[in-house]
Structure formats: structure tokens, C-alpha cells
Amino acid sequence: MKSVNVKIERGEDGTYGACIEDDSLPFGIIGDGKTVTEAKADFMNSYEEMKQYFLDTNKDFVECKFNFAFDIASFLNYYSKILSLAGLERITGVNQGQLSHYVTGHRKPGRKTVEKIERNLKEFAEELREVEFI
Missing domain, CATH: 3.30.160 (Double Stranded RNA Binding Domain)
Structure with missing residues (x-):
């Protein structure tokens, strides 16, 4: 397959x-x-x-x-309905103004920014996998 x-x-x-x-x-x-x-x-x-x-x-x-x-812009747009831009800023390390431009499609992030967002989102997801609830 x-x-x-x-x-x-x-x-x-x-x-x-x-x-x-x-x-x-x-x-x-x-x-x-x-x-x-x-x-x-x-x-x-x-x-x-x-x-x-x-x-x-x-x-x-x-x-x-x-x-x-x-793609990063579509991901941010989709999840911006669940996570605030302030929350996405804290997770990704990219300021809300830039994220807003990516979400609306007014700008496209450069390769380094895409890599930074992807890396930080994956680190956040890994942290969530390690969390246990009582």
C-alpha cells in the first residue's frame, strides 16, 4: 500500500x-x-x-x-475558531498580528516562519500527550 x-x-x-x-x-x-x-x-x-x-x-x-x-494558513484559520490568536501566539511564538494576516490569507508565512510554527505546535502536542488527568 x-x-x-x-x-x-x-x-x-x-x-x-x-x-x-x-x-x-x-x-x-x-x-x-x-x-x-x-x-x-x-x-x-x-x-x-x-x-x-x-x-x-x-x-x-x-x-x-x-x-x-x-498548509499553515489553513491550519491556523481552522484552529483559530478553537484557539484564540493570543493562545496561538503563546504556542507558536509568532505575534498575533502576523498570525491574523496568515489566517485571513492577506500574507503567506515564509519558510522559516512555517518551520517555527510547525515545530512549536508539535512540541505543544507532545506536551499534551504527556499530561495525565485525575
Whole structure:
């Protein structure tokens, strides 16, 4: 089974899209929806339809395992509804003004900023995994 990355992006209209980032596959798949969950479900439905098409036409189908990943702007936009910009600032180390520009799509973060945000979010997630509640 081939491991394939699927990029989740927020569109200008506020909906989300999911698309394969692998040109080596003999097919392409996209999904969209009002939410990330809807976009992923639509994507998986398209995958199953593509699989059936290949079966119906006696073509070899590449079975895939998908790794869904946000681009930074879409991630920040999606989670800014759950976490405040102040909270995201404390977690990522990037000031609220910059984060606001990324969330709204007015600016795109540079490579170093993306790496900083990603690193700090992963460290935060790791800290959460180590927390136990009584």
C-alpha cells in the first residue's frame, strides 16, 4: 500500500479542499466541503469511486494510505475558531498580528516562519500527550 500525502487547504470562499500531492499515481483525487471533515469524507468517497472505476475497466489500481496535512494558513484559520490568536501566539511564538494576516490569507508565512510554527505546535502536542488527568 502506497503512502500518499493529501494537502488540505482553505479556499477563498471559506470552504476546504483536499487534493493529492503525488504525480506518480495513475489518477488524481480531490474532495471539498464546508468543513475539513466534509472535505476529507468527499475525498475518500472520490477514492472509492476511482477504485471502482479501475475495477470496472480492468485497470490496475494503486491502493493508498492517506496522510492528511494542512498548509499553515489553513491550519491556523481552522484552529483559530478553537484557539484564540493570543493562545496561538503563546504556542507558536509568532505575534498575533502576523498570525491574523496568515489566517485571513492577506500574507503567506515564509519558510522559516512555517518551520517555527510547525515545530512549536508539535512540541505543544507532545506536551499534551504527556499530561495525565485525575
